[in-house]
Amino acid sequence: MHISQKLKLNISPIAFSETHIEIGYLPNTNKDDYQHLVNEYFDEVAFKFDSRSNQITYVAFKGDPKLGGTKDLVPVNEHLYLVGKALQQSILVWIKDNREITRFGRKLAFWGSKNSSRLLSASLEQLGLKPIHGLETMVRYELNTEILFKKPTANNSEAYLGLAIDIRTSNVIDLTAEELIKLGVPIIGKYVGVKSKEEYEFIRPRVKLLGRVIGIKEDKLILTDSEVDSISVKKAYIEPRTENLLSVIAKYYPDKLNYIDARLKEAHGPYSTANIKEDKISTFVKLLQKHHSIKLAPSVKVDFLDLLSNQTEWFPPAIPMSRPTFLLGPQGTNTYSYPDLGIARYGPYKYLQHKINEPVIGVICLKKNRGRFEQFINQLKNGYPEETWNYSTSWMSRKRDNPFSGGLLGKYRLRAAKILFEEVVTNTPEEYEQACRRVLGRTTGSLDLAIIQTDESYKSLYGVENPYFVSKAIFMSAGTSVQAIKLETIDKDTYDLAYILNSIGLAAYAKMSGIPWLLSTVATHSHELVIGLGSAELSASKLGDKHKFVGITTVFQGDGRYSVWGITREVPYENYADELNSSLELAIEHVAQENNWQPNDSVLLVFHAYKPLKNIEISAVKRLVTRLTGDAYNVKYAFINISHSHSFQLFAPDNQGKRYKSAGVSKYRGKGVPERGICIQLSKRTGLIQLTGPSELRSSTQGIPKALKIDVHPDSDYVDLTYLMRQIYSFTYMSWQSFTPASEPVTIYYSKLIARMLGNLKNIPAWNSNTVEFGNLKDRKWFL
Numbered sequence: 133m134h135i136s137q138k139l140k141l142n143i144s145p146i147a148f149s150e151t152h153i154e155i156g157y158l159p160n161t162n163k164d165d166y167q168h169l170v171n172e173y174f175d176e177v178a179f180k181f182d183s184r185s186n187q188i189t190y191v192a193f194k195g196d197p198k199l200g201g202t203k204d205l206v207p208v209n210e211h212l213y214l215v216g217k218a219l220q221q222s223i224l225v226w227i228k229d230n231r232e233i234t235r236f237g238r239k240l241a242f243w244g245s246k247n248s249s250r251l252l253s254a255s256l257e258q259l260g261l262k263p264i265h266g267l268e269t270m271v272r273y274e275l276n277t278e279i280l281f282k283k284p285t286a287n288n289s290e291a292y293l294g295l296a297i298d299i300r301t302s303n304v305i306d307l308t309a310e311e312l313i314k315l316g317v318p319i320i321g322k323y324v325g326v327k328s329k330e331e332y333e334f335i336r337p338r339v340k341l342l343g344r345v346i347g348i349k350e351d352k353l354i355l356t357d358s359e360v361d362s363i364s365v366k367k368a369y370i371e372p373r374t375e376n377l378l379s380v381i382a383k384y385y386p387d388k389l390n391y392i393d394a395r396l397k398e399a400h401g402p403y404s405t406a407n408i409k410e411d412k413i414s415t416f417v418k419l420l421q422k423h424h425s426i427k428l429a430p431s432v433k434v435d436f437l438d439l440l441s442n443q444t445e446w447f448p449p450a451i452p453m454s455r456p457t458f459l460l461g462p463q464g465t466n467t468y469s470y471p472d473l474g475i476a477r478y479g480p481y482k483y484l485q486h487k488i489n490e491p492v493i494g495v496i497c498l499k500k501n502r503g504r505f506e507q508f509i510n511q512l513k514n515g516y517p518e519e520t521w522n523y524s525t526s527w528m529s530r531k532r533d534n535p536f537s538g539g540l541l542g543k544y545r546l547r548a549a550k551i552l553f554e555e556v557v558t559n560t561p562e563e564y565e566q567a568c569r570r571v572l573g574r575t576t577g578s579l580d581l582a583i584i585q586t587d588e589s590y591k592s593l594y595g596v597e598n599p600y601f602v603s604k605a606i607f608m609s610a611g612t613s614v615q616a617i618k619l620e621t622i623d624k625d626t627y628d629l630a631y632i633l634n635s636i637g638l639a640a641y642a643k644m645s646g647i648p649w650l651l652s653t654v655a656t657h658s659h660e661l662v663i664g665l666g667s668a669e670l671s672a673s674k675l676g677d678k679h680k681f682v683g684i685t686t687v688f689q690g691d692g693r694y695s696v697w698g699i700t701r702e703v704p705y706e707n708y709a710d711e712l713n714s715s716l717e718l719a720i721e722h723v724a725q726e727n728n729w730q731p732n733d734s735v736l737l738v739f740h741a742y743k744p745l746k747n748i749e750i751s752a753v754k755r756l757v758t759r760l761t762g763d764a765y766n767v768k769y770a771f772i773n774i775s776h777s778h779s780f781q782l783f784a785p786d787n788q789g790k791r792y793k794s795a796g797v798s799k800y801r802g803k804g805v806p807e808r809g810i811c812i813q814l815s816k817r818t819g820l821i822q823l824t825g826p827s828e829l830r831s832s833t834q835g836i837p838k839a840l841k842i843d844v845h846p847d848s849d850y851v852d853l854t855y856l857m858r859q860i861y862s863f864t865y866m867s868w869q870s871f872t873p874a875s876e877p878v879t880i881y882y883s884k885l886i887a888r889m890l891g892n893l894k895n896i897p898a899w900n901s902n903t904v905e906f907g908n909l910k911d912r913k914w915f916l
Contacts, residue, residue: 139806140410141440141447142781143278143294144417146219149433153208153215156429158188158201173197175225178218189214193222196430208432209291216277216293219434222426223275228334234272234302236335239779243302244271251301252377255395256385264384266306267377269396271403273416274298276779281815282446292446295420295436296779297413301403303377309345309353309368315383319345322376324353324368339369404835406804410783414439451811451819451854456862458649459691471649472535472634472871476543481647483545488644490548491580494571494612496564496603498585499555501619505585506553508622512637513549515539516630524626536634544641552579559587564599565898568606578908579612580644587619595895604889605899611908613643635870642868642913651692651862658733659765660690661723662863663716664879665741665749686882687719690859692866694882694913695723713752717759729765736850737769738859740879744773750847770856771845774880778841780820782806790826802826805836808873811857817844819857823864823875840876869916885915 158165166181166188173179176194181187190199191214208215220240224233227242235241243249249271253263275297282290309319323344327337343358352362370376382389402408417436426434440447460466461478468474480486497505511517521534540546552574554567564584572579586600596602604614621632638648664686687695720735729735739745739753750771757767787807789800808825824837842860844851863877874881893899903909 137784137807138786139442139447139810139812140783140785141294142297142410142413142779142783143280143440144297144420145280145437145440145446146277146293146295147435147437148208148428149435150431151207152205153191153211153432154203154429155206155211155214156190156192156199156201156203158190158199159186161186161188169199173199174221178214178221180214180217191215191218192429193218193426194225212277212279212291212293215428216279218428219293219295219426220275220277223420223424226424232336233332233334234336234338235274236332239274239276241272241274244273251399252381252396255392255399258395259388259391261385261388261392264381266304266311267380268304268306269377269399270302270304272300272302274300274779278779279815280446280448283449294440297416298779298781299403299409299412299416301400303372303374305370305372305377305380307369307380308366309370310351310365312370312380313348313365315380317380317383319348319353319370321345323357323371324355324363325371326363326367327369339372341371342368401833406783406802406836407785409781409836410439410785410804448812448814448820451813451821451857453809453811453821453858453861455809456865457652458865459652460649464650467652471865475648476533476537479545480641481649483646486545486646488580488646489546490550491546491644492550492552492575492577494552494554494568494575494579494582494607496554496556496567496571496582496584498559498619499557501585502553502555504622505617505619508617508633509551509583511536511539511629512633512640513539513541513551515542516633520626521630524630534630536630536637539633540637540640543637544646559599561596561599561602564603565606568603572607572610572612578610579607581640582607582612582614584614584616585619586616595892596897598892601892601896602898605893605896608893608909608914609898609900609903611903613909613912613914615640615643635872638871639869639913639916642916645912647693648868651690651866653691653862658735659723659727659729660736660738661695661720662688662690662738662740662859662879663719664688664877664881664883665739665745686879686886687723688863688866688879689723689727692863692878694878695719695726713756716753716756720756724765731764733765735765735767737767738850738856739769739771740860740863740877741771741773742880742884743775744843745771745845750845754847768850770848770850772848772856772860773843773845774860774876775841775843776838776876778838780814780839780841781836782810782812782820782822782839783836784810787826789832790829792831794831799832801829801832801834803832805829806839809861810839811861813853817846817848817851817853818842819853821857821861823861823873828872828875837875868913882913882915889915 163181166179169179169188176197177190177192179188179190182189224236224240231245232243234243248254251269251271252267256263275295278294278296279291280294282292309324313319321344323341325339325341328340330337342360342363343355345353346356347354351365353365353368354362378389378393381392385392402412417439420436428434455469457467457469458471458474460468460474460481462482462484464482466478468477495509515538516534516536518534518537525532536543540549552571554571556563556567584600584603590598590600600616607614615636617636624632642648689695753769757769783804784806785804787804789803789805791798791800802825805826806822808823808828810822811819813819819842820839821842822839842857844853844856860877863879864874866878867874867881890901904914
């Protein structure tokens with residue numbers, strides 16, 4: 133996509149009156165010296181300690197303190213990290229006497245100072261009600277400095293410093309458990325904690341959670357999911373979640389709670405919707421420009437410029453993107469830009485070679501829901517009725533085609549499907565287990581798919597207490613993929629139900645070894661593998677010990693073909709490097725044999741990681757590459773960190789969003805949100821890509837979505853950022869869980885699904901992980 137719309141970043145570029153700045157050096161120091169200096173000169177100087185050289189570097193942002201050592205006049209852009217730290221610290225010193233600081237370090241966070249920043253109190257006053265002592269919803273500012281480049285693709289890239297600014301909201305419940313109990317607020321079942329001890333006295337303590345309350349004995353709260361048995365009611369505070377805030381408000385204004393809730397949601401809106409948020413960030417920049425004057429070391433004047441716009445030279449350059457084309461049809465040669473419509477027209481990719489054309493499907497549901505569930509399964513098999521679709525869309529001025537006409541049989545070109553129902557009277561794990569074994573006993577071979585009825589309540593059940601996990605373990609151990617369907621899902625409105633069936637049908641076909649579509653691409657290498665490294669942290673409770681499991685490994689070929697053959701295992705994180713190395717070797721051997729790789733062929737290995745890669749992971753891959761290079765192939769590799777966790781936010785102020793109707797009223801979703809596919813290059817190895825645009829949002833009340841940040845690791849020897857980002861964009865269209873493009877590439881998404889599911893199944897007695905490694909499921913997308 134070429135960028136034609138106006139864009140802004142939440143970055144205020146920082147300009148300096150001089151090109152050089154005076155930097156101080158204190159050699160032969162240690163960490164204690166550093167901490168002493170930080171404490172003594174906090175309001176005047178920013179320090180940086182280098183443990184490799186045992187040297188402290190510093191720059192003054194107030195006056196000219198005599199610290200000894202040596203000083204040198206150096207280019208500003210050679211010390212942007214230290215200068216950025218000084219700017220951030222100077223802002224803190226400026227505001228800490230009249231604003232509450234909630235965080236200081238890599239990021240500075242603080243509350244707004246005006247009455248308009250107290251959203252709950254303002255909402256109550258608008259309703260003619262008095263504010264409540266100890267309860268508030270505050271506007272929170274977050275600041276940190278970022279290093280950017282004017283022309284990151286050039287050899288002489290010019291670095292500059294920018295201040296990243298974000299504005300959010302925070303709830304405050306500053307009442308002890310003792311006070312809440314006296315008010316009659318229910319405490320049982322809520323998580324509580326104590327006020328934290330912060331490094332600096334000017335930082336407001338936060339609530340550090342200790343456990344969940346299961347009882348009250350005298351002046352103690354009895355806890356579970358905790359390292360301590362109890363806590364004094366005088367020291368405990370409940371978690372400041374919105375539902376907890378409302379439960380306290382209900383004790384003060386029970387008859388007005390709905391009005392207060394509605395007014396508070398309305399007050400939250402400006403801090404999540406794009407255009408108003410961008411305007412408020414711009415207002416803060418103007419506040420800095422007018423009232424915060426800084427001179428560094430001691431005569432370099434600092435100016436905060438207006439937010440970055442793509443109409444200025446400071447804005448990062450764009451990387452053009454375009455929607456990929458997909459391969460479909462009986463021979464895999466038909467092409468179409470929209471997979472859903474393409475499958476309806478041509479059928480899924482190479483469906484003539486599909487091995488399961490008359491699937492046997494087992495269904496487990498509650499007896500009391502049999503009628504509704506049977507009706508839903510019939511529609512999944514045969515399609516959403518045309519007459520029902522026509523009726524539910526009769527209000528539309530522009531007629532839409534039924535998205536699930538023909539069902540699994542018609543849309544995916546299956547010949548027949550046999551459905552075997554088993555009922556349970558209650559939703560206990562024991563009953564579900566017996567029903568699973570009964571339906572498995574009714575087949576002469578094996579089930580091709582199992583469908584299990586669940587509901588929302590299952591989300592709060594862990595391990596063997598969850599009927600879904602118990603059922604999934606039994607079916608998967610027998611070589612059967614499983615599809616969960618929530619009861620709440622089948623009760624959706626008729627219009628939505630057609631699209632729900634469409635998504636479930638897609639996942640079901642993929643779980644039965646089908647390939648719905650592939651990418652039509654022209655690779656730059658003879659052979660290309662894109663490898664996803666995902667993980668999940670799991671525990672038996674909210675605060676219980678977290679065990680990290682790594683999904684090893686999702687391996688895709690350049691056309692998006694998922695290569696599965698049974699090496700995807702769950703491993704504890706401490707065994708990660710060894711498992712990664714052996715898994716990759718097996719993966720490459722399998723793909724090389726399958727695709728007839730020849731000696732001296734070129735191979736590109738692209739690694740998509742869920743977190744910044746550590747040396748242990750890089751080293752494991754380098755060892756493998758060394759062996760491959762010596763034995764057979766010419767290998768290059770790229771290590772990429774993919775994350776939604778970053779400081780950047782893109783805005784498109786002139787974008788009017790997408791029109792839709794809600795309850796007969798026309799509304800617009802995604803105002804001020806950049807279109808999907810907008811991509812900019814922040815540095816030689818870093819880029820941002822917007823993967824959720826107005827068309828992907830569902831309503832006007834959804835907050836502004838974040839772009840995906842892409843970082844290519846310095847140890848990579850393939851660094852074509854444009855090619856790598858375009859590949860990531862294409863891979864967001866390759867999830868077979870839904871026809872809607874994903875907000876991250878399928879490499880990461882599938883890895884997360886695998887790691888999370890294997891971690892949840894690990895403690896189920898009936899589970900046997902060999903099933904996905906060696907059994908019938910090794911070539912199926914069982915995790916969708």
